[in-house]
Amino acid sequence: MYEVEVKVRADHDAVRDRLGDIGGERVGRVVQEDTYYDAPHRDFAATDEALRIRRERPADADDCEARVTYKGPLVDDASKTREEFETGVADGETMAAVLDGLGFDPAATVRKERERYAVGDYVVTLDAVDGLGEFVEVETETDEAGVDAAREGAFDLLDRLGLDPDEGIRTSYLGLLLG
């Protein structure tokens, strides 16, 4: 499974108006706190991999869910396409203790509020990131053969939202915070 994702800086109020015009369906709003890890045996910044524990809760509730995610090296740089494996964990703190025992160190934390909309096969996410500001991400999932078509579709959707695909930001929020 491949994730195709394009991200730009954008004013959320303007994008919400456009989403209304094109029939985007609001899915919900969540708060995410992501802890990214350094590996003891590889320089993830150099290999462009990532290991993360994500704690997520609905914006209006306290029940927290945790997931562990591994992102492999980039396959396609323009669309930030990569292999990704993610599964829920019963207890995020214990998963953190497992990674600590194995020698992985927490490197940085990214906290954001995410408001999600569904538009066809795509998810449009309005991210307000602590310390960075407002962004919009357009993403979808595909198999390897569908990567090119999925990327073109993402660029087209950005255009319909009044955003410029050429202003795509390839750097992750983590990278922007550390950069």
Next chain:
Amino acid sequence: MYEVEVKVRADHDAVRDRLGDIGGERVGRVVQEDTYYDAPHRDFAATDEALRIRRERPADADDCEARVTYKGPLVDDASKTREEFETGVADGETMAAVLDGLGFDPAATVRKERERYAVGDYVVTLDAVDGLGEFVEVETETDEAGVDAAREGAFDLLDRLGLDPDEGIRTSYLGLLLG
């Protein structure tokens, strides 16, 4: 949290009789399939650590649960006392893919049927291990200050089950299979 655990070879029929005599309460029987991993940056055999994905199902049902476990180096060799962190994962196959991406390799699989009894604060487990035979484990959990008392209690319980604490096997099932 520390796990104190003593294991001996034992005929299950004889131990079941003794468990009946001392009021052991049968908890249930499960099938466990454990995959142990080699680390890319450490020799777990040398450091005596372990990383494992366990898939477990009741002996009479198909619903499988998965957990990931890290076992730290031994603190007390006689009782196999060590720090351990374990949490449930929603999907064992995805967790395996995360570990594979990070460079951890599946090294060996241990399959066993475990029949558990509760005796006071202790759990007595009758293990039938594929390729190895029948064993009995006596274990409990304690904080660091309680390790000595917990180990003495485990030895006493083994004695009441007609088993000899001096025949304690310090080698894990994994080690016995590989040895």
